[in-house]
Amino acid sequence: METQQARLMDGTDLARRITETSAAAAEDIRRRAEVSPCLATVLVGEDPASVTYVRMKQARCAKAGIRSRHVPLPASVSTSGLVETVTALSEDPDVHGILLQHPVGAHIDERAAFEAIAPEKDVDGVTMHSFAAMGFGLPGFVSCTPGGIMRLLDEYDVDLTGKHAVVVGRSPILGKPVGMLLLGRDATVTYCHSRTVGLPAIVREADVLVAAVGRPRFINGADIKPGAVVIDAGYNPGNVGDVDFETARHRASLITPVPGGVGPMTIAVLLEQTVDAAARRLIRP
Template sequence: MSEQTERKATLLDGTATARAIRAEIAEAVRAFKQERGIVPHLAAVLIGDNPASETYVAMKQKACGWVGMESSVHRLPSDTTQEEAEALVERLNADPHVHGILVQHPLPKHLHETAVLDKVSVEKDIDGISRMSLGALVNGEPAFPACTPAGIIELLDRYRIPIEGKHAVVVGRSIILGKPMALLLLNRNATVTICHSRTPNLAEQTRQADILVAAVGRAEMITGDMIRPGAVVIDAGYNRVEGRSGDVGDVHFESAAQVASYITPVPGGVGPMTIAMLLRNTLLAAMGNYPATK
């Protein structure tokens, strides 16, 4: 490999970091069980027969097993009514043995997804995507933050990358990633710009970033010439491209890695951190100690 094409950026290894976090959580779960006789319990709500949702829920169950937590899956058929879906969530809210509730989305199209999510009590909303949790994030009040943005913040912290006083540019505005990401960065005293696929002259905005988070859902949309030299690049995208094997991020890795100081790979960057934060939030919920969203 020539000097001109050698990668300059340091990899932000989400796989190794998440492994370390899981070890910490497993020890905390053991201590909590010994002290209080309580095993944290994550309950997943799965409505319909979406194969991807089945896979995601199975991954989360497996992760719970890794750290000694209990997990359960509560399935409803595709023709479930709004009332039945909300009633299931209410039953789980009332169950003292359930500490965290995860409503796997997307839900079947005939259901009002936001209304179902809003039924999850803020104390058990370990996925952090109900309007109550998001409202707390806006106000900087205690609640669980959405797991992927929280995982990104944790990854930056673990690598001791400063956030305060930095200019962060978030490309993407989804309710589960872009918007909460911007708020978490703002709550950590970054100056935040939110962009999206329709932002005119996007490269002019991204080249101003000290921390650039790509969460727009378009394969390799962010290229090296759109990045300020020395910026920290977080790729939160997972895309399938016809004719290519594996997942592709929102960042063109090869060109970006020539310019950035730090960069996350896809896979092995943001994804493992999301699961780690889900486990941590479940433990905190069992302890009755959900965090401030700052």
């Protein structure tokens, strides 16, 4: 039986420090430009989880000295109506960042809505422009959860050069971009998903594992390579991640808890990028 106990990667503390730095930067912008950074949140419908998440982001904005403008839309809104709303925010000089809370409803073309966000205001990193920038290693806004994952890896001095990183998940705002960011740091990246044949064998080869498939305890801890770094980006009902934490913690060297790992980092990066977007517009155009 394994006796090793993984070190926990504390996203809560790191997120707090990032937010404190963002708050100081927001105050500097307010002092120099006499304008506070502003994040616009767009919410379609009244999904309880989405409502809670948006409120949490608004509360964190307030603590960081970031203004928030909430735009609620009915669940029945059309794609054209949503695109029109997002386009208006993109053209509004008083708005520096835009967050379109997803999912937006099966009847809406979510990609069309995302693409209505101006690249300089895409602080959630969801547009094709931002994805291309991540892929090419060019300046731009990263997808917030992948960006938070990279900050955690840096915080714990994880050297990615030459390491085999396995990403389980292929969503356009998490799985795909985090693989691009890992590749940009000289890791060798394997993409997997829920339909990958022989997934446990591939997981066993991972020096760094990113679980982002959205299924509770989908990855068994017994399949974790001893000493691997495990990033659990899943969040399922009951505060359960995509990795079986209790078994994985006896195999991994580093592991993110759920909650308290990746989750807080997502919002911290969102706030940081909102402040940066405001600075680019107001301080260093």
